[in-house]
Amino acid sequence: MPIHNADIAAIFEEIADLLEIQDANPFRVRAYRNAARTIGEYGREVAGLLANGEKLPKLPGIGADLAAKIEEIATTGRCRFLEQLRSQLPPTITQLLHIPGLGPKRVKMLYDSLQVQTLDQLARAAQAGRIRELPGFGEKTERAILEAIRAHASQERRYSIALATQYAEALIAHLRRAPGVKQAVVAGSYRRAKETVGDLDILVTARQGRPVMEHLMTYDEIADVLSHGDTRSSVVLRSGIQVDVRVLPPESYGAALHYFTGSKPHNIAIRKLGQERGLKINEYGVFRGDERIAGETEESVFAAVGLPWIPPELREDRGEIEAARAGRLPKLVELKDLRGDLHVHSKASDGRHGLRELAEEARRRGFQYLAITDHSPRLAVTHGLDAKRLSRQMDEIDRLNEELEDIRLLKGIEVDILEDGSLDLPDDVLGRLDLVVAAVHSHFNLPREQQTTRILRAMDHPHFTLLAHPSGREIGGRPPMDVDMERIIRHARERGCYLELNAQPERLDLTDLYCQMAKAEGVLVAIDSDAHTLLDFDHLRFGIGQARRGWLTAKDVLNTRTINTLLPLLKRTM
DNA sequence: GCCGTTTTCGGCCCGACTGTTTTCAGTCG
Known part of the structure; x- marks a missing residue:
């Protein structure tokens, strides 16, 4: 074993x-x-x-x-x-x-x-x-x-970031209506964009705590009250998610936001830095003796220990403090950096919309390009495209591209990686596409060596461009495949191909740590929606969150490139 | 158990709420 x-x-x-x-x-x-x-x-x-x-x-x-x-x-x-x-x-x-x-x-x-x-x-x-x-x-x-x-039995559940977002936004709206409230924000692992959250940490600033807490208790989603104080309360919502609410005075906003954003190891490391400078750091502020010297903003808290502001997604005590001190913090990728999406389904397979609708939505969102990547025949339940239908779709894309302005559809496929590592469509068809997104959709339980070799073999294929949802995991559902991701990442570098960070909230695959590893190896990551409906493009924000947790900058992400820079990158050289 | 140009020994982050207490320990985040 x-x-x-x-x-x-x-x-x-x-x-x-x-x-x-x-x-x-x-x-x-x-x-x-x-x-x-x-x-x-x-x-x-x-x-x-x-x-x-x-x-x-x-x-x-x-x-x-x-x-x-x-x-x-x-x-x-x-x-x-x-x-x-x-x-x-x-x-x-x-x-x-x-x-x-x-x-x-x-x-x-x-x-x-x-x-x-x-x-x-x-x-x-x-x-x-x-x-x-x-x-x-x-x-x-x-x-x-x-x-x-x-x-x-039902406890210890973690909630997907997408689900937590819904609960959080509704409760924040309720709290903002409480008397005397200045700010109400979600901190904790939610703000750090973790892929799942165990509970919601909500920070409210107000002069008086008690009226805010009284107002909190009128929220009709509350199923149980675990504790109820003037400045701190914990409740369980009907959905089962626990919410901790803290009220602090406005001048403590930055210190409290930092404190409740965590992570715990990050906070400990920061407070230790403060201690070395004779400072005490708590949720109320930064203190030298009894004098508050910082705390109204997060920037002031970091400045008190000689650091620039550190983005929440990096606050895991995984080297961000050292990087901040050395002035080496990455400028993390943002949603607005994305210039297109390289993994999208149309109604030709299991998507909901036609090509024109997809193109118009992409243009509306400010994209320059959108890759149409329907399934291949092996995934029969999705009505996957065979060579003939794919060929017809390519013609249709050519016609649409002549007519569309400010948006370019790319011809692609999400082709199945078969059990032996071959691809589920003939070479000559794959060769006519702008990009080949390849993915495992079957035999998830192969032994590690066999599973790894299967994927490496697929990458050897001359038309392979991008490995979609590399581990195949579904959060709360299917565990990740047992593969040697280090080898896969190194092989991607050697073969000049790419890995996907799939932005569907139940996938978020690559994980943050493998994003870091890909970055270290110089392998570009594509942040894709894997959209099946127009609303799915909204999931890109979760992909961005995960990418930021993985220290990725715009430069580390394939689909931040303009169309003219992108196209040559999609051509295999090795 | 770790760590260190103030230290190889003596430190190691900080505060709120609850229940069982008569002033605080235990737990949690």
């Missing part, structure tokens, strides 16, 4: 959980959690790298001890330290930590006093009324635990 970075991260998380329950040094616990994050986000597979005889590179927060444990896990699949911890505490106990309201101290107490080690045992103890008798617990806590267990 190959060991992935995610497996190593999971082991470190479990160690951190178990250590925490044992009341270990909290900083030691944090070291394991930081290491879990670092290794989980690391772009290269550690096991593969070690198997190649390479050395584990120096990573921040990973010293001699953790590096040795990583090597142990990557090479043996085991971690003796974790096994030792599991012999001291039942491993199932960590699931109790996932119940809201139960932290390490209470879990330890439940285990020591009532020998509770599973959710079932916890539920039984609560029903028997034995939990309320423990010191620090009471009737209310016992009831809350029972309810949390009941909700547990």
Whole structure:
């Protein structure tokens, strides 16, 4: 069984959980959690790298001890330290930590006093009324635990960024009508454009908190109130999404926005910088002693620690602070930089609209070009185009292009990559197209080596232009294919072809980390809507968000090129 | 457990809300 970075991260998380329950040094616990994050986000597979005889590179927060444990896990699949911890505490106990309201101290107490080690045992103890008798617990806590267990099955859901956008915008509109409100904005992972969000963090500025919170409670979408204070409240909406609302005075807007945008590791790093300068940074502002020296704007907060403003999408403590300090922050790609879309479906296959309608919508959105890329025959459910129908579509595009002004339709296809890596249409037809978008739509579960080779072989095809939705994942649905994305990216460089960042909110594939890797290898990324209806072009904003998280600039994106620059790039040279 | 031109030891980010307390620990974000 190959060991992935995610497996190593999971082991470190479990160690951190178990250590925490044992009341270990909290900083030691944090070291394991930081290491879990670092290794989980690391772009290269550690096991593969070690198997190649390479050395584990120096990573921040990973010293001699953790590096040795990583090597142990990557090479043996085991971690003796974790096994030792599991012999001291039942491993199932960590699931109790996932119940809201139960932290390490209470879990330890439940285990020591009532020998509770599973959710079932916890539920039984609560029903028997034995939990309320423990010191620090009471009737209310016992009831809350029972309810949390009941909700547990449906809990821990993450929401697609598109869905979260709808809930967020409606609630923001409600809050703006509250008395005395100056600003109301969504912060948190939503503002960082993460592909999914677990909850919504909303920041409101006003002189008085209480009237705002009273107004919040009148929102008719609220299903449950988790906490309700004058400056901080948490509610659950009917959709199940949790919303945390904070009210702060207007002069704290920048500090609060920074604080609640996160990420947590980014904030910790910034506050540490402040500390080194004798400053205290919290959501109210930046303070030297009792004097507030910054905080009205985010810029002022960054300036207080000697940095330029850092775009929210970069705030993951993945090198953005170092880049900011060195003046090397990228100028991230924006929606307005896109000059066209290279992956769109018409009603010839499974799209809703005809070519003329699509072209007019593209022109309305300010595009110079639009590639029509319907499916190939293998995807029969979409009424995919065979050579003959594709040929007719090419003629139709030629006719339309003579007539249309300010927009150019490109002749393309989204051709299936078959199981053996061949393409689902004859070479001579593919050769007549402006571009060939190729994608996997079947056999998602091939073994890693076979799946990778399949895609590499497809890229060897002389007409292959662009690999669509490279991992094939659907968020909350299909897991990503098991492929060696590093090799695919390097192969794209060698073959002079490109990767897509598919902007459909359930795809957002490439992910941010692979965008960074593509950029490092000099492989251009196309940000495409994969539109099937006109409204789908709106999804491009989510693709842009993901690209920004991947540090991409306009230069790193294929479809920011003008039509004249683009066309030669679509021709394969290797 | 990590880290370091002030440090190889002694630090390691900060505040609100809840419930069970009679002044605060635990949890959460």
